[in-house]
Amino acid sequence: MRTWLVAIKEEGRYIGIATIVFLTSAIAGFVNGEAILQSLKQMGIMKQLEQVVSSISKNPTFFNAFSTIFVNNLFASLKMIAYGLLLGIIPFMAMLTNGMLLGVLLDSAAETSGRHPLTILVTQILPHGLLELPATILAAAVGIRLGMAGWRCLFSGKLPERREASVQEWKGIRMRLPKLIIIIAIFLAIAAMIESVLILSGTQ
Secondary structure (H helix, E strand, O other), X not given: OHHHHHHHHHOHHHHHHHHHHHHHHHHHHHHOHHHHHHHHXXXXXXXXXXXXHHHHHHOOOHHHHHHHHHHHHHHHHHHXXXXXXXXXXXXXXXXXXXXXXXXXXXXXXXXXXXXXXXXXXXXXXXXXXXXXXXXXXXXXXXXXXXXXXXXXXXXXXXXXXXXXXXXXXXXXXXXXXXXXXXXXXXXXXXXXXXXXXXXXXOOO
């Protein structure tokens, strides 16, 4: 267990960056819901969400809901990590988009239902979000770390100490990456179970 916690701690700086980006964009999405909603539609983000909802609606069983949610979230997380190799830009933008999406959905749900946004956040989002959001943020953090490691490798030049530092950083990443992916997968699996139960019970 200690080695798993150490693996997460090593990404602490990047987890902080991803968290700030996510929370800032979520607030922006909530405050400017309608304008950002149109942007997300143009980007195709809302269509992807609608496809997930449609897939579950056509076959409303626990297994289908769980597998659809879990596979979709895990694939998105793995993409953020893999695309981090492109100098960290895509996971940063994905975290920005995810935050705005949460803010927009919260604003829309509050307006439609007439319920307080905090009530919706606590009753409908946090039950599964307490695990799903940290997993998503961790995936983005790993992607950003890979990107920054790539930048440092590019600019390490011919200085032996910088080259050696870059080599050691990549060794550390390779050692931690399997543990981090497993942690992300476990968190997303449990979150998908909770979300599936909520959806099928009609509380979401």
